[in-house]
Amino acid sequence: MGLSLSAWFYSRVSDGPVSSSSPFPPLAVQTCSRLAVTLNSSPVSPEDSCSHWSSVHCSPHFLLSACKQKVIRSPAELSSDGVRADFGVKEGLHVWEVWWSPDHRGSHAVIGISRQDCPLQASGYKVLVGGDAQSWGWELKTNELWHDGQMSETPLPIPERVLLVLDADAGTLAFIVDGTFLGEAFEDLPRGEQLFPAVSSVRGGAIIQLRYLNGDPPALMALCGLSIRQFLGQQRQNQIDKLPLPPFLQHYLLSSH
Known part of the structure; x- marks a missing residue:
């Protein structure tokens, strides 16, 4: 049921159906009813403020679009740069959509969740989101999960579109790719603290788009x-x-x- 709902949701809000050659469906994990309802609900308006990147909490090497849903990393050598969403959550189940073309990733391309104090700029090329205890990230180029500077590998090609599933009540972060819920990537996230979608990049010209899709409690x-x-x-x-x-x-x- 979870996979069919996720696949239906994917075809509903994207330009095409799930690819039959995708490696992800065999890895599907059953979704709970709470997540299934969230995925089965109509997405909120694309103009919702929860879809905005922060103009304050970002590296100066990131430029925001007028709508604040896209950020573009300016060319900068020997610099790692991050940005988090304008709004975080302390409770509930929430789903965001991140668009990031594989052609615009380069090395150290990370998406995930951060606290307010996650570093958003550093010298050299490194993982920022997941590089310390303040954040949890998925490095899309090497398929590594990062937290507190420690990593584990998930060797799969990651497409342009990834859904972040944050259960702030349970303290878990999960991902949906190609309409497939992959289960919990991280557990024991802090409860009762504001948590924000975040990305970090080292590639000049990288364009990363954020959209808040939905959250609970469901009706x-x-x-x-x-x-x-x-x-x-x-x-x-x-x-x-x-x-x-x-x-x-x-x-x-x-x-x-």
Whole structure:
């Protein structure tokens, strides 16, 4: 159920379906109902302020677009540079979308989550997001997970679009790639502290786009709708109009499927 919902969500908000040659579907991990509902909900407006990069908490080598959803790293030698989102969260389940072309990554291209005090500039070429205890990151070029300067490897080619799934209540960070929920990459993130999406880069001309998609708590109606669809199963989804429900609820179930 989790994989099918994630794949449906991917095709709904992207330009095309999940690639049949993707290496990620075999690695799918079952999503909980809470995440499934979040993914099954309509994305918030692209203009939502939660989609903004911070104009203050960023390296001077990052330039923000007028809409604040994109940052561009200026060419700078022997410098590692980071930026975090303008708004963080202390509780709830939240999903952000990050677009970063593989052609614009170079080395030390990292996406993840940070506290307020994560360093956003350093001399030389290094991992910033995940390089200390203030952040957790996925290095996209080498497929390494980083926290507190320690890393573990995940040897897979990472496409342009990655979803960050932060459960601030449980203290976990996970990723969705090619419509596939890969499970928890990090646990034991601090609870009750503001946590921000963040990236770091060393490549001149790198363009990185952020969009906040959705968060919980989900509406009770959405949870009930998910339970009904799970009960019906894929084979009986076309029988929703036969349920003993008011037309309004039947229409809701059909339109949210």
